[in-house]
Amino acid sequence: MNGTEMYFGLYASAVSRIGNIKLAKLLKIFGGPEGLYRAGEKELISTKLLNEKDIYVILGMRDYDYQNEYNKLSDKGIYFISRHDKEFPERLKCINDVPEYLFYRGRLPADGNPYIAIIGSRNCSSYGREISTALAAEFARCGIGIISGMASGIDGHAQRAALGAGGESYGVLGCGADICYPKTNYDLFCELPYRGGIISEYYPGTQPHAMLFPQRNRIIAGLADCVVVIEARKRSGTLITVGHALEQGKEVYAVPGRINDELSSSCNDLIKQGAATLTTPYDVISELQKIYPGIKGRGAGDNKKNINLLASREKIVYACLSLHPKHLDELVDETGMRLSELSGILVSLEIRGMITEIMKNQYIKCYEAGE
Amino acid sequence: MFYKVYSASVSGIDARIIQVEADVSEGLPLFSMVGFLASEVREAKERVKTALKNSGFCLKPKHITVNLSPADIRKAGTAYDLPIAVSVMAASGLLPMDNINSLLIVGELSLDGKINGISGILPIVAAAKEHGFKTCIIPEENKAEGAIIHGIDVIGVKSISEIAGYLKGTLKPAPFRVDFSSLVREEQEKGYGDFAEISGQKLAKRAIEIAASGNHNILLSGPPGAGKTMLARRMPSILPSLSMEESLRLSRIYSVSGLLDKDNFFVTKRPFRAPHHTATVTSIVGGGRIPVPGEITLATGGVLFFDELPEFEHSVIEALRQPLEEREVTISRLDATYTFPADFLLAASMNPCPCGYYPDRTRCKCSASAIQRYSGKISRPILDRIDIYINVQEIRYDELCAKQDNESSENIRRRVERAREIQRERYRDRGIECNSQLNNAMIEEFCKLEKMAREMFEAVYKKYRLSARAYYRILKVARTIADMDESDIVKQEHLSEAICYRGFETYRPEVFS
Numbered sequence: 001m002n003g004t005e006m007y008f009g010l011y012a013s014a015v016s017r018i019g020n021i022k023l024a025k026l027l028k029i030f031g032g033p034e035g036l037y038r039a040g041e042k043e044l045i046s047t048k049l050l051n052e053k054d055i056y057v058i059l060g061m062r063d064y065d066y067q068n069e070y071n072k073l074s075d076k077g078i079y080f081i082s083r084h085d086k087e088f089p090e091r092l093k094c095i096n097d098v099p100e101y102l103f104y105r106g107r108l109p110a111d112g113n114p115y116i117a118i119i120g121s122r123n124c125s126s127y128g129r130e131i132s133t134a135l136a137a138e139f140a141r142c143g144i145g146i147i148s149g150m151a152s153g154i155d156g157h158a159q160r161a162a163l164g165a166g167g168e169s170y171g172v173l174g175c176g177a178d179i180c181y182p183k184t185n186y187d188l189f190c191e192l193p194y195r196g197g198i199i200s201e202y203y204p205g206t207q208p209h210a211m212l213f214p215q216r217n218r219i220i221a222g223l224a225d226c227v228v229v230i231e232a233r234k235r236s237g238t239l240i241t242v243g244h245a246l247e248q249g250k251e252v253y254a255v256p257g258r259i260n261d262e263l264s265s266s267c268n269d270l271i272k273q274g275a276a277t278l279t280t281p282y283d284v285i286s287e288l289q290k291i292y293p294g295i296k297g298r299g300a301g302d303n304k305k306n307i308n309l310l311a312s313r314e315k316i317v318y319a320c321l322s323l324h325p326k327h328l329d330e331l332v333d334e335t336g337m338r339l340s341e342l343s344g345i346l347v348s349l350e351i352r353g354m355i356t357e358i359m360k361n362q363y364i365k366c367y368e369a370g371e
Numbered sequence: 372m373f374y375k376v377y378s379a380s381v382s383g384i385d386a387r388i389i390q391v392e393a394d395v396s397e398g399l400p401l402f403s404m405v406g407f408l409a410s411e412v413r414e415a416k417e418r419v420k421t422a423l424k425n426s427g428f429c430l431k432p433k434h435i436t437v438n439l440s441p442a443d444i445r446k447a448g449t450a451y452d453l454p455i456a457v458s459v460m461a462a463s464g465l466l467p468m469d470n471i472n473s474l475l476i477v478g479e480l481s482l483d484g485k486i487n488g489i490s491g492i493l494p495i496v497a498a499a500k501e502h503g504f505k506t507c508i509i510p511e512e513n514k515a516e517g518a519i520i521h522g523i524d525v526i527g528v529k530s531i532s533e534i535a536g537y538l539k540g541t542l543k544p545a546p547f548r549v550d551f552s553s554l555v556r557e558e559q560e561k562g563y564g565d566f567a568e569i570s571g572q573k574l575a576k577r578a579i580e581i582a583a584s585g586n587h588n589i590l591l592s593g594p595p596g597a598g599k600t601m602l603a604r605r606m607p608s609i610l611p612s613l614s615m616e617e618s619l620r621l622s623r624i625y626s627v628s629g630l631l632d633k634d635n636f637f638v639t640k641r642p643f644r645a646p647h648h649t650a651t652v653t654s655i656v657g658g659g660r661i662p663v664p665g666e667i668t669l670a671t672g673g674v675l676f677f678d679e680l681p682e683f684e685h686s687v688i689e690a691l692r693q694p695l696e697e698r699e700v701t702i703s704r705l706d707a708t709y710t711f712p713a714d715f716l717l718a719a720s721m722n723p724c725p726c727g728y729y730p731d732r733t734r735c736k737c738s739a740s741a742i743q744r745y746s747g748k749i750s751r752p753i754l755d756r757i758d759i760y761i762n763v764q765e766i767r768y769d770e771l772c773a774k775q776d777n778e779s780s781e782n783i784r785r786r787v788e789r790a791r792e793i794q795r796e797r798y799r800d801r802g803i804e805c806n807s808q809l810n811n812a813m814i815e816e817f818c819k820l821e822k823m824a825r826e827m828f829e830a831v832y833k834k835y836r837l838s839a840r841a842y843y844r845i846l847k848v849a850r851t852i853a854d855m856d857e858s859d860i861v862k863q864e865h866l867s868e869a870i871c872y873r874g875f876e877t878y879r880p881e882v883f884s
Contacts, residue, residue: 123739125732152739184740262733325730327764328574328871339577340852344867351830359723359730360592361574361762361871 001082007066008033009082010073013101014061014203018054020215023100025049037062076178077193078204079104095222095248099201103177106197109145109170109223114292116284117147117224117245119238120154121231125263126358127323128154128231130367131255133161135228138281140167142296144288145196147172147224149216154230156185159192168196170223174216175208176200199223214240221245225288228278230255232266239266242275251287253278310354313337317345318365321355325362372396374462377475378439378454379498380446381491383709384627384664386498388475390440391451393458398434404455406439409447418480419456426484426531428465435459445706447661450489453478453508456531457538466538475499476534478510484531488512490629493622496520506546508534516626516636518549519619549637563608563643564601567779571770575602578761578872580783583609584790585806585851588695588717588756590680590874593763595727599678599720602763606674606718607641608780611788617672620712624671628664642673644715648682652690662702662709667694670715680719681748688753691717695756698808717757721749758807758844759872790854806851811843818846824863831870845869 001009012033016023029047030036036058044055073080081088081102090111092098102108109115116139120128136146136158146162148155150171162169171192175181177200180189192198201219202212214237221227221244229252232238242252254275257264271277278284282298289295310318320326320334331342346363349355358364375392402416416437423430437455439446454476460466477495479487492513499507500523507525509517514527524546528534536542566576575591579602582589591599613621621638625631631638646655646666657665667675677683694700694713702709724742728735737745754760794805801813809817820828832842846861849869853861 123732123736126730182740184743260733327762329571329764332573339574339871340864340868343871344864347827347831347867347870351827351834359762360760361764362730 001080001085005033005082006070006080008037009101010066010069010080011037011061011064013080013103013201014064015058016100016201016203017206018050018057020097020099020201022049022054024098027100073103073204076204077105078177081108089223092219092222095218095244097218099219102199102201103204104197104199105177106170106193106195108197108199109147112292113145114143114288114295115145115147115170115224116288117220117227117241118154118158119148119220119227119229119232119241121233121236121238121263122151122153122155123263124153124157124231126325126364127257128263129157129358130323130356130364132158132230134367135230135255135278135281136161136167136169137165139285140165140169142281142285142298143167144285144295145169147220149174149213149220150181150185150188150192150198152182152184156188158230159188163188163191163195170196171198172216172220172223173198173200173208174202174213176202176204176206178204179207181208213237217241218244218248221248221250224250225291226251226253226284228253228255228284229267229270229275231257231263232270233263234265234269236266242270251276253284255279310349313341314345314349317342318349318354321363321365323364323367325358325364328361328363331363372462372464374458374468374471376454376458376461376471377499377504378451378477379475379495380444380450381448381494381627382444382707383662384494384623384668384711386491386494387444388498388502389444389446389451391454391458392438392440393455393462394436394438395431395459395462396434396436400432400434402435402437404437404439406437406442407445408439409445411449412439412446412451415449415452415455415480418452418482419459421482422452422480422484422531423456423460425482426535428460428531428535430459430463433463435462445661448489448491449479449487450477450491450495452480453486453510453531453534456480457534460535461538466535467540471538473505474508475504475506476508478508478528480531486510486528486530486534488632490631491627492516493519493619493626493631496523496525497623499523508537512633513636514547515549515633516622516631518547519622519637562640563780564605565608565780566605566783567777569598569601569605570773570775570777571766572598572602572763574761575763576778576783578759579603579606580609580787581848581851581855581872582606582716582718582759583783583787584855585758585794585848586716586804587758587807587848587851589719589759589761590754590757591718591720591761591763592723593720593727594731594765595722597763597765599763600676603674603676603678603718603720604643604645605780606676606716607643609783609787610641610673610716611784611791613639613641613672621672624664624668624712628669630669640673642670643676644670644673645676645678648677648679648684650683650687652684652686655687656690656694656700656713657702657709657711660704662704662711664711665700667691667700667713667715668711671712673715674718675715677717677719680721681745685748685750688750692752692756695753719757721746723762754874755840755844757874758848760874761872786855789857790851793854793857794851806847806854809847809850814843814846814850818850818861820846820849820861820866821863824849824861824866827863828866835873837873841873845873848872 030039083098132154140162146169148159159169177198180186217240221241227245245252252275254267254270255278316335355363373394375390378389378391379386380389479489488510496507496517497520511527511529517525644666655666698714700711700713723729724737725745726735849861849866852865
C-alpha cells in the first residue's frame with residue numbers, strides 16, 4: 001500500500017466493526033477502500049447489505065484524519081497491512097473470511113516456516129501447565145514457532161516457554177494490538193514483538209470483548225500448520241479454534257487427560273472423534289518434518305533430568321509424584337518416611353529442577369518432553 | 372461533719388487510689404457531687420440515697436457534698452457507689468468514724484441496698500496492697516477474685532446493712548481466703564479439645580507443635596472443611612502450662628475486662644480468642660473513651676486466631692503490625708496513654724482461593740486473577756510476621772475412619788515445654804524467651820548451621836529467590852526444630868523442614884493459572 005491507499009485502508013479497517021464479511025463484499029462492490037470512502041448514503045443503501053447502524057458507522061468513520069491516525073500507529077510501533085500486500089501471510093489468504101487488514105507489532109509469521117498453535121483452558125491445572133510448557137519449549141528448540149492467543153492459562157504458559165527456550169512466538173489478540181489483555185501477561189505483551197509478534201485484525205484501541213475472541217481464533221488456526229489442544233472443558237472456546245482448523249484442513253492434535261477429568265473432557269472427546277493423539281512432541285514434529293524437512297528431529301534441550309542419578313530414597317519420593325499435585329501428607333503416608341527426611345529430599349529434588357512446589361506443600365513432577 | 376474513705380479506679384490494667392470525701396453541713400438540703408465525674412458516677416447520688424433509705428438509714432435534710440479526689444482524674448464506672456454511701460453515712464453520724472482509714476471500699480449499689488459486683492477487682496486489690504491497706508471491702512460476688520492477692524484481707528459484702536454491721540463492729544466476717552492448691556492447674560487442656568481427636572493431618576500437627584515450641588505465628592491455608600479451625604482451636608492445649616505470675620497477669624486483664632465471675636475467678640488456661648471477621652479495629656487492639664483491652668490483649672499468653680484471614684478488614688489486619696513487633700499496645704487518649712500487654716501467638720487460616728479448592732481444578736473454577744486477588748488481600752507486612760505457613764489438606768476417608776492411636780495433647784505439651792525450657796535457658800541473659808523473638812543479630816549468633824545445611828541453604832536461597840527477611844525467618848524456625856530435637860547445631864534435616872514451612876513471601880504468582 002502506498003500513502004493514500006494506506007489512509008483509505010485504515011478507514012476501511014476502522015469500518016470493519018460492521019463485520020469482516022460485509023466489509024469484503026462492500027470493498028468488492030465499490031472497488032476498494034477509496035470507493036467505499038467516497039460512496040454516498042444512497043449508494044450504500046442500494047447495496048441492500050447494510051442496516052442503519054452500519055451506515056452510521058461507515059459515514060461516521062469518515063470524520064477522522066487518517067493521515068494523523070497513521071502517524072499515531074507508527075509512533076506506537078504498529079504496522080498495518082492489507083490482504084493484497086505481498087507481505088500478507090500466504091497461509092492466511094486461503095482461509096474463509098480472510099481478514100481484510102491486519103495490525104501487528106514485531107513481525108508476521110514467515111511463509112516458509114513451520115508454526116504450531118497451542119491452545120487450551122484459561123484456568124488450567126498443573127498438568128496442563130507442565131505439558132504446555134514442555135511441549136512449547138521442545139517445539140521452540142526444534143525451530144517451530146508457537147502461535148497462540150496470549151490468554152492466561154495454557155496460551156500464556158506455552159508462549160512463555162517458547163520464548164524461554166529461545167524460540168519465536170506470535171500472539172493473536174481479540175483486542176487492539178496496543179492493548180495488553182489479560183494484564184497478567186504483560187511480560188509477554190512486552191517481549192513478543194521482539195521475539196515474534198502481536199497480531200490483531202482490530203483497529204488499535206479496540207477494547208477486548210467476548211464477541212471478538214471467537215473471530216480471532218480463525219486467524220490462530222490459519223497461521224499455524226497444525227493445532228495442539230491441551231485441556232479444554234466442554235463447550236470451551238478452544239473448540240471454536242479447532243472447528244476453524246478442521247475447516248481449513250489442518251491437523252488437530254489433542255493431549256489426552258484422565259477420563260474423569262472435567263478439564264480434559266473436550267480433549268478426550270476430540271480424540272474419540274478422530275483427532276490425532278499427542279503423547280510426545282515428536283508425534284507432531286515427525287509429521288511436520290514431511291512438509292518442512294529442515295526441522296530438527298530433537299531439540300537440543302539440556303536434559304538435566306536423569307532419574308538414574310538419584311539416590312534410592314530420592315527415587316522413592318520421585319516415583320510417588322505425578323503431574324497432578326500431591327500433598328506432603330500423602331507423600332508421608334505413601335513413602336513412610338519421616339517428615340524431616342522427606343522434606344530434605346523434596347528440597348533437594350526441587351533445587352535440581354526435578355519437581356516443583358506448585359502450591360504450598362503440594363508437589364508435582366517437572367515434565368520434560370519425550371519422557 | 373467531714374469524712375473520707377478510700378476507693379480505687381481502674382486505669383488500663385492498673386488501679387489508682389481515689390479518696391471519696393463527704394461533708395454534711397447545715398444549709399439548704401442538697402446532695403452535690405464533684406470531682407470530674409462521668410455520668411454513671413453522677414447517677415450514684417440517686418442510687419445511694421434510695422439504697423440507704425431502703426436499708427433503713429435515714430439521711431437528714433442537710434447540705435451534703437461529695438468529692439472524689441484527685442479531682443483531675445476522670446471517674447467512671449459504678450465502683451464508687453458503696454464508698455460514697457459509706458462516707459455519707461459516716462459524715463452523717465450513722466457510722467462510727469474510726470478504723471476506716473485502713474480500708475478500701477468498692478462496690479455498686481442496687482436501689483434495695485444490695486451490693487453488685489464490679490469489674491477490675493484484681494488490679495484494685497493489688498493496688499490496695501501496694502498502698503499499705505489492710506482490708507478491702509468488695510462485693511460478695513467478686514470476693515474470690517479479690518482473694519487471689521495474698522497479704523491483704525478481703526471481705527465480701529452483700530448489702531449495705533452488712534457493711535454497716537461490719538463497720539459498727541457488730542458483724543465480724545472472716546476474711547475470705549482462696550486455697551490455690553485447690554485450683555486445679557491441670558485444667559489447662561480441658562475445654563480446648565485434644566489433638567488425639569484429630570486423625571491424619573500429620574503435617575499440620577507437626578507445624579503447630581513447632582509453632583507452639585518456638586512461639587511462632589502460623590498461617591494455615593486449605594480447602595473448606597479440611598480442619599483448619601479444628602486444629603487451631605486445639606493449639607492452646609499444647610502450649611506450656613501457665614506459671615503463677617502469668618496467671619495473675621492474665622487474671623488482671625480479664626478482671627478489668629469484666630470477664631471473670633464467681634465460678635471462674637482466676638485464669639488457669641491459656642486464652643484462645645477467635646474474633647469474628649467483622650471485628651473492628653477498636654475491638655481488636657482495644658480502645659474506647661476510657662480504653663479497655665481488645666482481643667490482642669485478651670489473647671496475651673495464648674492464641675489469637677483469625678479464621679478466614681482475607682475476610683478481615685484491611686485496617687484490622689494492619690493494626691496488628693505494631694503489637695506483633697512490640698508485644699504490647701499503646702493506646703493514646705486525651706487524658707492518658709494506656710499500655711496493654713499484647714504478647715500473643717497469631718494463628719490464622721485462609722482458603723487458597725475464593726471457592727477454596729485451588730489447585731484442584733476439577734472443583735476450582737476460579738480464574739487466575741481471582742486467585743491472585745484473593746491472596747493479595749492480606750498485606751505483606753503481616754505475612755512477613757508469620758514464620759510458619761502450611762497447607763492443610765482435606766482428610767481422606769480411610770484416615771478419617773482409621774482408629775489410630777493419635778498422640779494426646781498432653782504428650783505433645785511435654786515436648787513443647789521441654790523445647791521452651793531449652794530456649795529459656797539459652798536466652799536467659801538476653802531478655803527474650805523463645806526463638807520467635809530473636810532479632811537478626813541474635814539469629815547469626817544462635818542459629819549456627821552445619822556445613823551441609825549451609826550449602827543447601829545457599830542453593831535454596833538462589834533457587835527460590837528468597838529475601839533477606841525470609842532467610843532469617845527460616846533460620847528461626849529451623850532453630851526451633853533443632854531445639855525440639857535437642858540439638859545444639861542446626862542440621863540439614865532441621866533446615867529442610869523449616870524450608871517446607873517457609874512463609875508466604877516466596878509465593879510465586881506465575882505458578883497460578
